[in-house]
Amino acid sequence: MMRVIVLLFGLGLALAYKNPHYAAGRTTMVHLFEWKWDDIAAECERFLGPRGFGGIQVSPPNENLVIWSANRPWWERYQPMSYRLITRSGNEQQFESMVRRCNAAGVRIYVDAIINHMSGTWNQNDGTGGSTANFGEWHYPGVPFGRNDFNWPHCVIQGNDYGCCPERVRNCELSGLKDLNQGSEYVRQMIVGFMNRVIDMGVAGFRIDAAKHMWPGDLRVIYDRLHNLNTAHGFPSGARPYIYQEVIDLGGEAISRDEYTSLAAVTEFKFGLELSRAFQGGNQLTWLTNWGPQWGLLAHADALTFIDNHDNQRGHGAGGNILTYKNAKPYKAAIAFMLAHPYGEPQLMSSFAFTNTEAGPPMDNSGNIVSPSINSDGTCGHGWVCEHRWRQIFSMVDFRNVAGSTGLNDWWDNGSNQIAFCRGGQAFIAFNNDNWDLNQSLQTCLPAGTYCDVISGSKSGNSCTGKSVTVGNDGRANIYIATHELDMMLAIHRGDNSRL
Ligand code: QV4
Ligand code: CA
Numbered sequence: 001m002m003r004v005i006v007l008l009f010g011l012g013l014a015l016a017y018k019n020p021h022y023a024a025g026r027t028t029m030v031h032l033f034e035w036k037w038d039d040i041a042a043e044c045e046r047f048l049g050p051r052g053f054g055g056i057q058v059s060p061p062n063e064n065l066v067i068w069s070a071n072r073p074w075w076e077r078y079q080p081m082s083y084r085l086i087t088r089s090g091n092e093q094q095f096e097s098m099v100r101r102c103n104a105a106g107v108r109i110y111v112d113a114i115i116n117h118m119s120g121t122w123n124q125n126d127g128t129g130g131s132t133a134n135f136g137e138w139h140y141p142g143v144p145f146g147r148n149d150f151n152w153p154h155c156v157i158q159g160n161d162y163g164c165c166p167e168r169v170r171n172c173e174l175s176g177l178k179d180l181n182q183g184s185e186y187v188r189q190m191i192v193g194f195m196n197r198v199i200d201m202g203v204a205g206f207r208i209d210a211a212k213h214m215w216p217g218d219l220r221v222i223y224d225r226l227h228n229l230n231t232a233h234g235f236p237s238g239a240r241p242y243i244y245q246e247v248i249d250l251g252g253e254a255i256s257r258d259e260y261t262s263l264a265a266v267t268e269f270k271f272g273l274e275l276s277r278a279f280q281g282g283n284q285l286t287w288l289t290n291w292g293p294q295w296g297l298l299a300h301a302d303a304l305t306f307i308d309n310h311d312n313q314r315g316h317g318a319g320g321n322i323l324t325y326k327n328a329k330p331y332k333a334a335i336a337f338m339l340a341h342p343y344g345e346p347q348l349m350s351s352f353a354f355t356n357t358e359a360g361p362p363m364d365n366s367g368n369i370v371s372p373s374i375n376s377d378g379t380c381g382h383g384w385v386c387e388h389r390w391r392q393i394f395s396m397v398d399f400r401n402v403a404g405s406t407g408l409n410d411w412w413d414n415g416s417n418q419i420a421f422c423r424g425g426q427a428f429i430a431f432n433n434d435n436w437d438l439n440q441s442l443q444t445c446l447p448a449g450t451y452c453d454v455i456s457g458s459k460s461g462n463s464c465t466g467k468s469v470t471v472g473n474d475g476r477a478n479i480y481i482a483t484h485e486l487d488m489m490l491a492i493h494r495g496d497n498s499r500l
Pocket of ligand 2: 169170172
């Protein structure tokens with residue numbers, strides 16, 4: 001009996017960390033990589049809120065090492081100097097104001113928490129908030145941390161450690177980054193203090209960077225000491241933060257993602273890898289008929305899903321041929337499939353353009369980040385890609401919101417690369433990745449009427465700027481997707497933005 005109660009309690013706690021606590025009717029988050037807090041607040045009010053986005057993962061908000069010797073790369077933000085909220089994205093007031101303004105617009109904020117380590121050793125030791133460090137002494141006065149707060153004996157993770165040796169993966173340094181000992185009571189207090197400070201400011205949860213490199217037992221203690229979400233920001237009382245742990249597990253390593261699913265959600269890296277392969281023709285779309293755990297993916301409730309992230313879009317972290325904004329046609333299709341399919345908790349990537357994989361965000365000569373500009377057609381300039389503002393992508397966020405909690409039904413395929421399916425009686429999508437046209441009468445599960453395809457265009461008054469689809473009394477419609485078209489999918493749904 002006691003054991004059953006303990007088990008149920010443990011299960012309840014784990015589920016508690018797997019709810020993103022989006023505002024009603026919202027389903028999707030976007031990573032606004034390297035954006036400034038003031039720009040994010042404006043984006044919540046002018047675009048993300050009105051367009052139905054659920055949340056934003058922001059870049060690490062705590063003070064990091066300034067690395068001019070590598071021309072201020074994006075990865076300097078993964079080298080903490082303290083837990084003060086001051087970075088190139090903004091200071092504490094700006095962070096707090098962003099969280100308040102985004103929550104007011106119905107958009108939640110998730111913090112990228114770097115709690116495995118501090119910085120590496122460099123010849124410059126200035127933090128973005130003015131803190132210094134004595135690397136040789138493992139001394140970070142901005143926290144403060146000293147020698148006793150790190151793992152000993154000193155060691156650095158080697159490639160083959162991942163195959164054999166969990167203790168080394170967790171207690172040695174990840175590429176020279178000084179490895180904190182989360183088993184220490186003092187270290188836990190510093191980490192929990194930082195996380196609770198931003199929870200109290202109104203954030204809804206965390207990405208746990210490098211979770212594979214920390215002991216699950218230590219993480220459990222840290223998570224269980226976190227405050228409930230702040231009800232003054234619209235969260236229900238007793239709500240636990242949403243936590244998704246970065247564990248790259250493509251198989252074959254000593255540490256598995258399954259060691260972390262009892263704690264909270266986990267990033268599912270196989271998801272983007274498999275969809276990238278399929279939409280580039282390396283696997284037939286027909287096989288997606290049983291997409292989800294049968295493909296070796298995590299259970300639905302455990303999975304934070306995405307096509308690309310800030311690492312693998314530039315060849316850091318997990319390997320594989322990942323689709324990005326640079327390969328737009330299959331990328332948009334893979335994103336559309338992710339957002340149309342009920343499996344997983346989806347996250348979009350919003351990038352700055354790059355050729356050099358180390359390069360930081362658009363910046364001026366002093367290293368200040370340059371804000372994105374917004375063009376008259378709604379796209380971004382000044383070096384920002386803003387995938388979340390691409391019509392084919394933000395329209396699918398709306399599609400997912402409309403589909404809600406419905407399941408998948410009326411799957412159709414042609415045995416190769418043409419597929420279609422419904423989400424309850426709410427929404428319909430078709431894909432054509434064959435090199436011949438799709439021209440077929442298909443069941444859409446929608447009420448009779450005329451609908452605008454939200455991929456090739458949008459609704460404008462009483463007409464469509466792109467294709468229109470006529471659904472008959474039997475729910476069927478003729479679906480046409482030619483190979484020469486800009487996009488390989490067509491999507492229609494109930495609700496104002498598609499139905500004429
Ligand atoms: C260099 C040498 C080391 C030497 C060290 C001396 O390579 O041998 O010991 O100097 O100080 C950078 C540099 C790296 C440098 C290191 C230490 O690339 O050359 O070491 O800093 O200063 C990002 C980047 C890393 C970067 C790091 C810190 O991807 O290249 O390292 O930021 O700036 C695994 C993990 C997974 C991880 C992934 C990248 O399991 O957890 O690798 N992913 C997350 C983040 C990622 C981030 C980190 C973890 C670290 O998503 O963006 O790494 O916080 O798969
Ligand atoms: Ca560690």
